[in-house]
Amino acid sequence: MTSTTYTLAWRNIWRHPRRTLLTISAMVFADVLLVFMLGLQLGQYRMMIDNSLALVSGQMQVQVAGYLDDPQMYRSIPEADQLAVQIRKTIDLEAVSPRAYGFALVSSEKRTLGVQISGVEPYYEQLISTIPGLISSGRYLSSASANEAVIGSTLARNLKLAAGDELTLLGSGRDGSMAAAVLPVVGIFNTGNRDIDRQIIAIPLNSFRQIFSMGNDAHSIIIGGQRDREEQYKKAISTLIKDRDKLVLLDWETLLPGLKQVIEADFFSAWFMYAVLIILVAFSMLNTILMSVLERTHEFGILLALGVRHSKLGRIILTESTLLALTGMVIGIVAGSLLTFYFSKTGISYPGMEEMSARFNLPPLILPEVSLRTVIPGPLAVFLASVLSSLYPIWHMRKLNPVQAMQAA
Amino acid sequence: MISRIAWRNLWRNRRRSIIMLSAISLGIWGMIWMTALMRGMVDQMIDSSIETLSGHIQIHAPGYMDDPSIEYLLPPLNKSPALQKLLASDEVVAWSERIRVPAVIRSERDVYAVTLVGIDPARERGLSFIAESITQGSYLSSVNDNRLLLGKKLVERLETRLNRRVVLMSQDPDNNITERGFRIGGIFETSLQATETAYVFAGIETVRELLKSGPGVSEISLLGQDYRNLDSLLEKTRSAASYADVQTWLQLDPYLGSLLGVMDGFVLIWFIVIFLALSFGLVNTLMMAVFERTREIGLIQALGMKPSYILLMILIESIAMLLIGLTAGNVLSWLTILPLKNGIDVSAVASGLEWAGMSSTLVPAVKTYDVVLANAVVLVLGLLASLFPAWRASRKVPIEAITRVWQ
Numbered sequence: 060m061t062s063t064t065y066t067l068a069w070r071n072i073w074r075h076p077r078r079t080l081l082t083i084s085a086m087v088f089a090d091v092l093l094v095f096m097l098g099l100q101l102g103q104y105r106m107m108i109d110n111s112l113a114l115v116s117g118q119m120q121v122q123v124a125g126y127l128d129d130p131q132m133y134r135s136i137p138e139a140d141q142l143a144v145q146i147r148k149t150i151d152l153e154a155v156s157p158r159a160y161g162f163a164l165v166s167s168e169k170r171t172l173g174v175q176i177s178g179v180e181p182y183y184e185q186l187i188s189t190i191p192g193l194i195s196s197g198r199y200l201s202s203a204s205a206n207e208a209v210i211g212s213t214l215a216r217n218l219k220l221a222a223g224d225e226l227t228l229l230g231s232g233r234d235g236s237m238a239a240a241v242l243p244v245v246g247i248f249n250t251g252n253r254d255i256d257r258q259i260i261a262i263p264l265n266s267f268r269q270i271f272s273m274g275n276d277a278h279s280i281i282i283g284g285q286r287d288r289e290e291q292y293k294k295a296i297s298t299l300i301k302d303r304d305k306l307v308l309l310d311w312e313t314l315l316p317g318l319k320q321v322i323e324a325d326f327f328s329a330w331f332m333y334a335v336l337i338i339l340v341a342f343s344m345l346n347t348i349l350m351s352v353l354e355r356t357h358e359f360g361i362l363l364a365l366g367v368r369h370s371k372l373g374r375i376i377l378t379e380s381t382l383l384a385l386t387g388m389v390i391g392i393v394a395g396s397l398l399t400f401y402f403s404k405t406g407i408s409y410p411g412m413e414e415m416s417a418r419f420n421l422p423p424l425i426l427p428e429v430s431l432r433t434v435i436p437g438p439l440a441v442f443l444a445s446v447l448s449s450l451y452p453i454w455h456m457r458k459l460n461p462v463q464a465m466q467a468a
Numbered sequence: 469m470i471s472r473i474a475w476r477n478l479w480r481n482r483r484r485s486i487i488m489l490s491a492i493s494l495g496i497w498g499m500i501w502m503t504a505l506m507r508g509m510v511d512q513m514i515d516s517s518i519e520t521l522s523g524h525i526q527i528h529a530p531g532y533m534d535d536p537s538i539e540y541l542l543p544p545l546n547k548s549p550a551l552q553k554l555l556a557s558d559e560v561v562a563w564s565e566r567i568r569v570p571a572v573i574r575s576e577r578d579v580y581a582v583t584l585v586g587i588d589p590a591r592e593r594g595l596s597f598i599a600e601s602i603t604q605g606s607y608l609s610s611v612n613d614n615r616l617l618l619g620k621k622l623v624e625r626l627e628t629r630l631n632r633r634v635v636l637m638s639q640d641p642d643n644n645i646t647e648r649g650f651r652i653g654g655i656f657e658t659s660l661q662a663t664e665t666a667y668v669f670a671g672i673e674t675v676r677e678l679l680k681s682g683p684g685v686s687e688i689s690l691l692g693q694d695y696r697n698l699d700s701l702l703e704k705t706r707s708a709a710s711y712a713d714v715q716t717w718l719q720l721d722p723y724l725g726s727l728l729g730v731m732d733g734f735v736l737i738w739f740i741v742i743f744l745a746l747s748f749g750l751v752n753t754l755m756m757a758v759f760e761r762t763r764e765i766g767l768i769q770a771l772g773m774k775p776s777y778i779l780l781m782i783l784i785e786s787i788a789m790l791l792i793g794l795t796a797g798n799v800l801s802w803l804t805i806l807p808l809k810n811g812i813d814v815s816a817v818a819s820g821l822e823w824a825g826m827s828s829t830l831v832p833a834v835k836t837y838d839v840v841l842a843n844a845v846v847l848v849l850g851l852l853a854s855l856f857p858a859w860r861a862s863r864k865v866p867i868e869a870i871t872r873v874w875q
Contacts, residue, residue, distance in 0.1 A: 075759075077755060078752055078755065078756060081748055081751060081752045081755070082748070082752060084748055085745065085748030085749065085752075088744060088745065088748065089745055092741060129625070129627075131577075131578070162578075162579050162580070162581075164572060164637070164645075169643055170535075170537065170639065170643065171639050171643075171645055172570050172572075172581065173570070173571070173572035173579065173580065173581030173582075173637075174581060175581075216534060216535065217535060217536070217537075217570070219535065230579075258581075328505065328506075331501075331502060331505070332498075332502055332738065335494070335495070335497075335498030335502070335742065336498075336741065336742065336745050338494060339491055339494060339495055339498075339742065339745040339746055339749070340745055340748075342487060342488075342490060342491035342494065342749055343491065343745075343748050343749035343752065345487055346484060346487045346488060346491075346749055346752065346753060347752060349483060349484065349487065350484060350756050353481070353483070353484075354760065
């Protein structure tokens with residue numbers, strides 16, 4: 060395109076400064092909103108994922124194939140501590156912890172309930188899970204071989220237990236033998252997640268192995284650490300367990316399928332909103348370009364009579380709308396990023412969020428994300444929709460006849 | 469006369485007006501649709517929560533909510549005639565008594581913790597999901613039926629089958645372990661997997677026998693006429709059962725309650741956002757309409773028309789545009805939502821929604837309140853937005869306006 064096209068187009072845009080400014084404002088408004096909302100959404104998702112993973116599941120887990128679907132006690136990883144040490148060395152990460160799970164009838168003085176028991180390594184557990192930090196009374200487990208237990212707050216209430224009381228476990232071990240123990244409750248944790256507070260008793264891993272005749276086995280090796288290094292961990296661990304029979308590496312999407320799908324569903328419904336918004340802005344753009352074309356009918360007639368081709372006129376109009384949309388997009392991206400960046404430092408909370416955050420285990424403050432993937436898609440969509448919407452006025456121009464056009468007022 | 473001028477002005481530039489009208493219609497369509505979808509989602513979560521045993525109102529013995537054991541029982545109904553009378557009245561659509569205690573279920577292969585619910589099969593029909601969800605075997609026939617109803621997922625986890633035996637273990641009122649073998653008489657399937665693994669149902673008398681408990685019950689669940697409007701029923705239930713702990717579904721599930729609140733706020737914000745996107749176009753269109761008529765406005769002003777009439781004229785133009793756009797938008801929403809009143813299949817994205825308490829068909833719920841609010845927001849704010857161009861038009865000085873060819 061020649062520079063005259065640009066010059067003409069740019070001058071044409073500013074013939075009606077007020078109209079142009081309003082149109083650009085519409086785009087900037089939509090851009091800022093989209094950048095902010097997308098940043099907020101992704102920030103919220105990341106928080107949901109991080110917090111859910113930090114509670115129990117970790118980033119990924121090594122298990123015996125089939126254990127996830129049907130957690131039978133005999134599906135255990137032999138020599139799990141050794142494997143955990145190997146994984147720690149391979150990926151250079153401390154936060155790798157073996158766990159074992161079993162089911163037992165748990166009795167206090169007054170009550171008996173069926174509960175899942177986890178055997179954990181207290182030192183490594185606190186690197187992976189937030190539960191050790193959420194003790195509301197008493198303390199967390201002291202060592203891997205101590206004879207003690209920590210339990211969820213709802214469970215403690217239902218069992219009528221306080222820190223310091225004793226509980227009795229009665230279940231069956233890995234080999235089918237009787238598993239029984241009496242353990243003092245040293246601490247009670249309160250995560251705010253009602254399922255976890257109601258369902259979990261944690262005891263030290265070695266005690267668990269003794270009680271449930273587990274030898275040196277565990278049911279799962281949990282890997283914590285940063286989510287951005289997920290791929291790297293995956294590769295290293297997969298190679299490591301390749302020659303170990305029947306072991307599989309499960310990522311968080313497999314461990315918590317519900318979480319991923321909630322996010323997808325939310326993302327999907329959000330795009331419906333965004334689409335409506337983008338189309339509305341495109342209408343605004345369409346109107347502006349159409350007006351500017353219609354009011355110049357006379358002028359276009361003269362240009363045509365002077366020998367300017369229809370295609371050149373079309374290019375000028377397309378350039379006008381592109382420049383207009385581009386200006387809107389640039390301002391929108393800058394303004395949107397600035398606004399979102401500000402809130403990514405201060406955090407956002409809205410009323411009524413507390414119960415929701417408790418249910419999904421979120422902190423009540425959201426930090427929106429500012430990155431290429433939150434800043435670009437929205438404004439780009441607005442830009443494309445705006446340029447597309449200018450095609451109608453151009454198409455309308457296509458059959459303009461110089462004589463008739465010059466007669467127009 | 470002014471309205472006639474305004475009406476004709478509106479159609480001077482037909483294409484421009486039609487684009488603006490389309491934008492308004494689309495805006496209102498988006499508002500109504502989005503809220504209908506979201507309300508549909510929340511309604512579904514509420515329905516499934518109410519169906520999954522919560523009912524509209526639940527009555528428990530004091531202490532049961534904190535410690536759901538067989539120790540806390542409500543006295544039998546025949547000891548409280550006031551409550552009996554209320555339950556028989558028109559205000560209560562359905563009600564049932566239940567015994568609900570934690571238990572452990574064991575097959576040959578595995579053990580799980582569940583909630584054992586003793587029900588009155590006849591009363592439970594129409595109150596909760598159980599009767600309609602049986603996919604294998606049959607529903608319980610009486611309060612003495614000594615078969616169990618299990619969820620499909622639980623049956624799979626226990627590696628057992630219909631008609632096999634399982635052992636249930638629980639605690640009697642003296643805190644002794646009590647256990648008994650039962651045959652699986654029916655298997656139920658629900659949209660929520662958690663429900664399938666959480667509950668085991670049996671006849672209420674059978675459960676009494678197992679638990680060696682007296683004639684009391686753990687809870688009475690009842691349905692009123694309308695779940696949104698339970699205040700008076702709650703009041704009456706509280707006074708009829710003053711000895712008990714009475715709660716509505718909202719109090720039983722504070723998460724759903726807060727979700728309703730967040731929804732209302734969100735709907736309003738969404739309306740305003742859409743409106744703002746719309747308003748740029750609206751102001752622009754009116755502005756253009758005023759600018760291109762600068763000469764003409766100056767002329768009619770010079771001919772003696774009062775500025776306030778010009779203001780009025782532009783406002784009427786804007787109202788006409790808004791009203792036509794709104795009408796079209798509402799009709800469009802109605803036409804597009806009507807064919808979907810049986811629900812939209814969202815199973816592609818729905819297994820995650822299950823986690824949040826929803827099933828895979830989404831029925832859009834159009835609420836009068838939302839529609840009225842959407843229209844009101846557009847109309848009122850639309851008028852406010854057109855005040856500026858109208859005010860500018862009325863402030864033109866006649867001579868300047870006539871002599872100026874363009875702006």
